[in-house]
Amino acid sequence: MRYYLLSLLALSGAVTAWLPSERDLFGEQPNSVARSVSIGKGRSIKRFDSSYNKIRGVNLGSLFIIEPWMCADEWKSMGCDGTNSEFDCVLKLGQDAANAAFKKHWDTWITEQDLDRMKEYGLNTIRVPVGYWLVEDTVYADSEHFPQGGLEYLDRLAGWAASRNIYVILDLHGAPGAQEPNQPFTGQYAPSAGFFVSWQYDRAYKFLQTMTERIHKNNAYRTTGMIEVLNEPERNHPDLITTYYATAYDKIRETEENLNIPGAQQLTIQFMDQAWGAGNPRDVLQGxxxxxxDDHRYLKWAPIEQSKQSYLSTSCSDTFGDGDSKPIIVGEWSLAVDSNQEWNAGWDPTKEENKAFYTQWWAAQVQAYEKGLGWAFWSWKTQLGGDWRWSYSAAVDAGVIPKDPGQAAALAKC
Structure with missing residues (x-):
């Protein structure tokens, strides 16, 4: 998760490939519109209008790539206190002790009960940030230090989601060499972004191909329909588009062709949109x-007036999808506000009188993002005390977010 917002740009629409609406995955729900399709002899079945079956999801932040800022107690209990990233923690603890600490974390940070609560709260999708090191033979064993054994926990999570008809977006959040400097979300607090060279790209392709094959061969992944080739890359690397994005697409499709996967069952391949500022993927994706x-929208860092009215009006009128970036999902957003004001009396989340604003702003964002394919909030769970602005589950429990996201249009008052 990157600490600034892209410019607010223009929207668009069409749906392609293995998306939830293509398989009626979400079924009949409050936001569904069904039509009866005749199947002969006076019988009919329901088909749901895909424009109404929106992705309503959460990120499982700090499950497979821990960001210490959002779970300091967990980080400390694992013995990682004083380190900036998973790489640093494994180096500190040693491989065996780190493996044990991380396995305990994977067993407890997100449980089946969490997925049950997501369903109860009207959510239908999880975006799962992962690092390339889950595919362990991509790791340089003599110089890189990452926890081992995470892939079986990802398998388990995918199975839990599938059994509940929850759609899964798998997101390459941490790339070889790090795609951003000094960012724990890459899994390594690297002083510079080392990803943007051919041999690092090759390791990322191997990760993508291995996971593509696993998704198609392992029934646990039957509701995993989207793979994002890279989260939030550093800007000013032109060959990110011309080389990495173009080849990543081809490698995934090549793997599926070798497995004889028909087009309707192939994965949707996701890219950061042009508004991110690292180039326009459509330059190599035409046809x-x-x-x-994927668009990430944090008004906390936006170049707008930092006032409640400004937040509401900006979200109510928000448009996005510049450069033919469609179909589009807002893959990260939150209720976090300007750092200089976030604990002032008028913004303090612990004050009851401020909750109505946050409810309305949540709703304003939802109604905007559902102009596209939908959204995934950052994040499901945090350890930030009474500050639920980064935690969907805590915000619901605090009565700020309703259990039915379908209420957003009425609550937004746009």
Missing amino acids: KTGVAF
Whole structure:
């Protein structure tokens, strides 16, 4: 998760490839519109209008890539206190002790009960940030230090989601060499972004191909329909588009062709949209099918007036999808506000009188993001005390977010 917002840009629409609406995955729900389709002899079945079956999801932040800022107690209990990233913690603890600490974390940070609560709260999708090191033979064993054994826990999570008809977006959040400097979300607090060279790209392709094959061969992944090739890359690397994005798409499709996967069952391949500022993926994707785009929208860092009215009006009128970035999902957003004001009396989340604003702003964002394919909030769970602005589950429990996201249009008052 990157600490600034892209410019607020223009929207668009069409749906392609293995998306939830293509399989009626979400079924009949409050936001569904069904039509009866005749199947002969006076019988009919329901088909749901895909424009109403929106992705309503959460990120499982700090499950497979821990960000210490959002779970300091967990980080300390694992013995990682004083380190900035998973790489640093494994180096500190040693491989065996680190493996034990991380396995305990994977067993407890997100449980089946969490997925049950997501369903109860009207959510239908999880975005799962992962690092390339889950595919362990991509790791340089002599110089890189990451926890081992995470892939079986990802398998388990995918199975839990599938058994509940929860759609899964798998997101390459931490790339070889790090795609951003000094960011724990890459899994390594690297002083510079080392990803943007051919041999690092090769390791990322191997990760993508291995996971593509696993998704298609392992029934646990039957509701995993989207793979994002890279989260929040550093800007000013032109070959990110011309080389990495173009080849990543081809490698995933090549793997599926070798497995004889029909087009309707192929993964949707997702890219950060042009508004992120690292180039326009459409430059190399014209004519390619089964693609989607990811937009991250944090008004906390936006170049707008930092006032409640400004937040509401900006979200109410928000448009996005510049550069033919469609179909599009807002893959990260939150209720966090300007750092200089976030604990002032008028913004303090612990004050009851401020909750109505946050409810309305949540709703304003939801109604905007559902102009596209939908959204995934950052994040499901945090350890930030009474500050629920980064935690969907805590915000619901605090009565700020309703259990039915379908209430957003009425609550937004746009």
